[in-house]
Amino acid sequence: MQPWALVTPASRGIGMELARRLLLTTNVPVVATARGDPDQTKENLLSGLRDVKENRLHVLKLDVLDEQTIHDAAVTVFALFPKKEYYLHLSLCVPGLLFPEKSPSQIDYEHALLTFRTNTLGPMMLLKHFSPYLPRKSTALPIPDSTELQGLPQNHGTWATMSARVGSITDNRLGGWYSYRASKAAVNQVTKTFDNHLRTSAGENALAVSLHPGTVKTGLSEEFWGNVKGEKLFSAEFAAEKLMKVLCGRTVADRGKCWDWKGEEVPP
Template sequence: MPATSRPWALVSPASRGIGLQLARRILQTTNVPVVATARKELDRTKGEILNGLKVDESRLDVLKVDMLDETTIESAASHCASKFPTKGDGAHHLHLAYIIPGLLFPEKSPRQIDASSALLTFQTNALGPLLMLKHFSPFLPKKNASFAEEDDAMKGLPKQAIMGLMSARVGSITDNTLGGWYSYRASKAAVNQITKTFDNFLRSTAGDAAMAVALHPGTVKTELSREFWGNVREEKLFEAEWVAERLVERLRRVLGVGERGRCWDWKGEEIPP
């Protein structure tokens, strides 16, 4: 990859909650172009991401992506290929990505499992990210790529390119002492496996230039967790903006190639598979 390659970032989806705040945080703390995605209301999403920020609005693109529709993922990737070519003069590479869809149907017993809901959970939480990797992994840097830390284009970015996938503590088989949430737990365990498998692929194609990790944000005040807020101690229930700050800092400052392919929480502690 040419030394002049320029970084860009991706947040998908970014229409609300953690994703919206991640897009805002990256715009505030870096100089890179940011691609955010939403299923609908792209203009509204763009306005909410930019609301109150003193940044160059041209740095943000909002593209349509529906995790249940691969054609939208492919179309978004094609748009990025045109805007961020990976070869030639002015080449670009994807340096920071958060793939973070989430859907939860809280089955407390096996009798509550609904086949269509469970399938939708897997399609959203696991298959969607897998298809995102299929179409967006070609934008990651190749082996032997190097990034100058003093380069202004690299301000606020991690040393290596990182693809972060949203997991959850309940996706850990080792940590599962309570049971329940069958389809959600299984889909997030699948995310951990996808992350590890994809990172093994990056070891051969990118070496130390790019890696993948899974992330656990904690219990966040979003629509996904709204009905469970009353069961969570106040000090364990986080605002999306606060979590986004920590997830960005987690990838920027702490992670190194020795921590690749694993699942980390917002505090920087590893969650066992």
């Protein structure tokens, strides 16, 4: 069985850098998604990657707010990578949206609904349609340290969803950001629930985790750059490098939890 990897969305920010890193440091085919122009996204992803073969990258149109596009992309992937020959080894689900309500009076219903649709329901729909491609108990994974698994988690497939430290109920000391905090806490619950499913369907062949990338210099956090110390404001490239290192260091004992960019557990 041959592995492949998924990054969704990958048109900008952390998603783009995660996809580029997979192309640079692994040998697997990479499926990336974009809500906008797939051809432009593919050009951007390959820019400057001279030694990467273009046929390793497949960019599909997908909008996490539109389940039909998720279904259609999954059908396309099945045609590209038939289940008898391929399996999904690494899925990186990174949709994100933030409206920073500082007080209850600033909560806007439509903004809160869009936050949950993007941050929580989006990843849920992605796992609905793409998780069947993850390994099962009967899947024969490549041997650890083989060429196929270069730069990837070695002993298991991984479903990783972007969360945030502010999604931790235990760590919530400041309040605010109601819809974003709640949506990311929900992501962690989805991760744990899905991992329980994988324990049954895949055993130790697949696990699910959530990730906290730190404060990254992307459009999501642009409003708050001035409040963050320079050494704690990361580039998307740095965040992608750290998160891949964290994922490659996880074992089955780490499953179902949220991990930050340093490899430390974020409490629920």
